[in-house]
Amino acid sequence: MQDWIRVCATSELLPGESTVAWDGDTAIVVVNHDGDYYALEDRCSHEDFELSAGCFDGEEATIECVLHGSKFDVRDGRALNPPAYAPVVKFPVKVEDGAVWTRDDRG
Ligand code: FES
Numbered sequence: 001m002q003d004w005i006r007v008c009a010t011s012e013l014l015p016g017e018s019t020v021a022w023d024g025d026t027a028i029v030v031v032n033h034d035g036d037y038y039a040l041e042d043r044c045s046h047e048d049f050e051l052s053a054g055c056f057d058g059e060e061a062t063i064e065c066v067l068h069g070s071k072f073d074v075r076d077g078r079a080l081n082p083p084a085y086a087p088v089v090k091f092p093v094k095v096e097d098g099a100v101w102t103r104d105d106r107g
Pocket residue numbers: 044045046047048049065066067068069070083084
């Protein structure tokens with residue numbers, strides 16, 4: 001069982017905001033959608049570009065890859081439009097001690 005990674009204080013990640021955390025070599029983009037936190041691997045399923053370089057839409061709950069324009073649903077990682085078809089890996093999130101935590105749970 002891997003350790004949880006502290007992302008930031010909840011006060012530092014407000015609705016509509018996103019940030020990046022690292023678990024070892026894994027970059028994780030963490031977003032606040034309407035008060036709920038979600039974490040995805042910061043790697044587009046199309047050509048591995050950093051999703052965090054693109055735009056998180058806090059109302060649509062999507063993040064758009066800046067390289068070729070695929071959007072992903074931040075709640076489950078699924079691809080919403082080509083050229084990406086595969087989902088992005090989703091990671092668990094918890095809120096504890098006033099902070100947001102995540103981890104790469106792929107083992
Ligand atoms: S690398 Fe993200 S859409 Fe192509």
